[in-house]
Amino acid sequence: MGTVTAADLRTLLHAAADHAAAHLEADVDAPVRAPRTPAEMVEAFAGPLPDQPTEAAAVLDELVAVASPGITRTTSARFFGFVVGGSLPAALAADWMTAAWDNNAGLSEPTPAVAAAEQVAGEWLKDILGLPATASFALVTGCQMAHVTALAAARHVVLARIGWDAERDGLVGAPPVRVLAGAERHVTIDRALRLLGLGTARLEPIAVDARGAMRPDALAAALRDGADGPAIVCAQAGNVNTGAVDPLAPIIDLVHAHGAWAHVDGAFGLWAAAAPARRALLDGVERADSWATDAHKWLNVPYDCGIAVVAHPDAHRAAMTATAAYLVQHAGGPREPVDWTPEFSRRARGLAVWAALRSLGRAGVAELVERTCACAERFALALDGEAGVEVLAQGLNQVLVRATAGDRATDALVAALQEDGTCYPTPTTWRGGRCMRISVSNWQTTADDVDRSLAAIRAGLAR
Ligand SMILES: Cc1ncc(COP(=O)(O)O)c(C=O)c1O
Numbered sequence: 001m002g003t004v005t006a007a008d009l010r011t012l013l014h015a016a017a018d019h020a021a022a023h024l025e026a027d028v029d030a031p032v033r034a035p036r037t038p039a040e041m042v043e044a045f046a047g048p049l050p051d052q053p054t055e056a057a058a059v060l061d062e063l064v065a066v067a068s069p070g071i072t073r074t075t076s077a078r079f080f081g082f083v084v085g086g087s088l089p090a091a092l093a094a095d096w097m098t099a100a101w102d103n104n105a106g107l108s109e110p111t112p113a114v115a116a117a118e119q120v121a122g123e124w125l126k127d128i129l130g131l132p133a134t135a136s137f138a139l140v141t142g143c144q145m146a147h148v149t150a151l152a153a154a155r156h157v158v159l160a161r162i163g164w165d166a167e168r169d170g171l172v173g174a175p176p177v178r179v180l181a182g183a184e185r186h187v188t189i190d191r192a193l194r195l196l197g198l199g200t201a202r203l204e205p206i207a208v209d210a211r212g213a214m215r216p217d218a219l220a221a222a223l224r225d226g227a228d229g230p231a232i233v234c235a236q237a238g239n240v241n242t243g244a245v246d247p248l249a250p251i252i253d254l255v256h257a258h259g260a261w262a263h264v265d266g267a268f269g270l271w272a273a274a275a276p277a278r279r280a281l282l283d284g285v286e287r288a289d290s291w292a293t294d295a296h297k298w299l300n301v302p303y304d305c306g307i308a309v310v311a312h313p314d315a316h317r318a319a320m321t322a323t324a325a326y327l328v329q330h331a332g333g334p335r336e337p338v339d340w341t342p343e344f345s346r347r348a349r350g351l352a353v354w355a356a357l358r359s360l361g362r363a364g365v366a367e368l369v370e371r372t373c374a375c376a377e378r379f380a381l382a383l384d385g386e387a388g389v390e391v392l393a394q395g396l397n398q399v400l401v402r403a404t405a406g407d408r409a410t411d412a413l414v415a416a417l418q419e420d421g422t423c424y425p426t427p428t429t430w431r432g433g434r435c436m437r438i439s440v441s442n443w444q445t446t447a448d449d450v451d452r453s454l455a456a457i458r459a460g461l462a463r
Pocket residue numbers: 082083141142143144145186188238239240265266267268294306
């Protein structure tokens with residue numbers, strides 16, 4: 001491959017910036033859904049591995065031309081699928097710098113700036129989420145791996161208490177560990193149990209209330225009636241369908257009275273703690289033993305970035321640390337990311353988190369959470385009075401709706417809305433029935449976006 005001059009590189013990066021800006025500018029009015037199907041995109045990208053090099057500028061143009069028709073505008077203010085969030089400008093720019101610097105954020109010694117930004121970002125995260133300043137943290141790929149990280153620390157502690165060393169001896173022959181979680185827990189809890197060797201078969205689902213929040217009385221009965229011994233309870237702040245938050249204070253009290261570990265899945269819901277008016281919903285959350293959440297959802301940091309926080313740093317470190325003779329780690333020295341994460345080499349995610357929090361500040365995060373919750377409430381209020389639909393639940397930034405004509409009509413409505421392109425809700429099944437989920441997670445969404453989307457929903461219902 002020929003030499004790339006500094007001028008060529010600058011031209012290339014400017015071209016990438018122009019493509020990116022053009023894409024984001026078009027978010028305002030372009031249809032949210034990608035025009036092409038997954039199969040069409042495979043066809044568009046397909047082709048033999050090239051034998052010869054191609055100039056980077058040509059590769060960039062080709063990439064943008066081929067990919068663009070298959071890019072759904074998840075950065076749009078009217079993308080309401082899953083719980084996605086867009087990218088705050090400062091976080092997006094920091095993410096570009098992350099790629100340009102390309103530092104491996106495993107250790108502080110060769111890459112001091114990225115380790116330091118991560119350390120400060122972690123302190124800020126605990127502060128804004130109202131979690132103990134003494135807790136340890138890790139930035140990982142997403143809430144899935146945050147569960148794995150935090151529950152590995154839980155596994156360490158509950159087994160160490162009865163004299164079993166989980167890291168050294170594994171789980172073959174280990175005493176059984178009870179895991180209890182709400183019947184409407186997120187699927188990533190189950191997968192974390194699979195990955196940690198705890199298994200899903202012994203998971204004890206605890207009954208939930210009408211909104212999908214764990215019932216403390218059912219948990220109390222399960223803890224009382226089940227076997228004594230090591231136990232972990234996974235509570236939830238933010239049901240993915242209803243937005244419901246488990247009653248954390250009584251749950252955590254029960255768990256601790258039983259000598260068990262309390263973990264909170266707060267993938268998005270934990271961010272309610274950053275909005276003073278919503279904070280009471282999470283009463284008691286700071287007393288848990290571990291928490292898992294995301295920066296790539298409600299904080300609007302680019303993918304990927306999950307956050308594990310553990311109230312017992314020694315256990316967290318024991319579960320995760322790794323070292324090798326060729327690494328530079330100073331005892332008593334600065335925080336080393338590799339001590340807290342399941343990854344070895346890793347992206348410097350702390351830069352984008354730092355930039356997001358630096359740009360919004362405490363007030364900006366509170367406003368973002370508050371505004372998106374208010375948008376969800378606006379949806380619910382308007383749809384509640386609408387013929388042909390029923391609002392099943394609304395909590396935090398989530399709205400759960402169904403067509404009164406039934407499952408097929410609900411699926412048809414979601415499909416029609418995605419096809420129309422004004423907004424992009426996603427379908428789900430809740431309690432046996434098909435529903436439409438509206439998750440307001442984007443930093444840009446306003447009441448005007450809600451009203452434009454409501455008009456599209458009304459048009460969809462009229463068809
Ligand atoms: C409650 C809850 N937990 C966990 C997850 C998984 O998060 P991630 O996709 O970042 O792994 C989600 C994703 O929507 C969620 O809503």
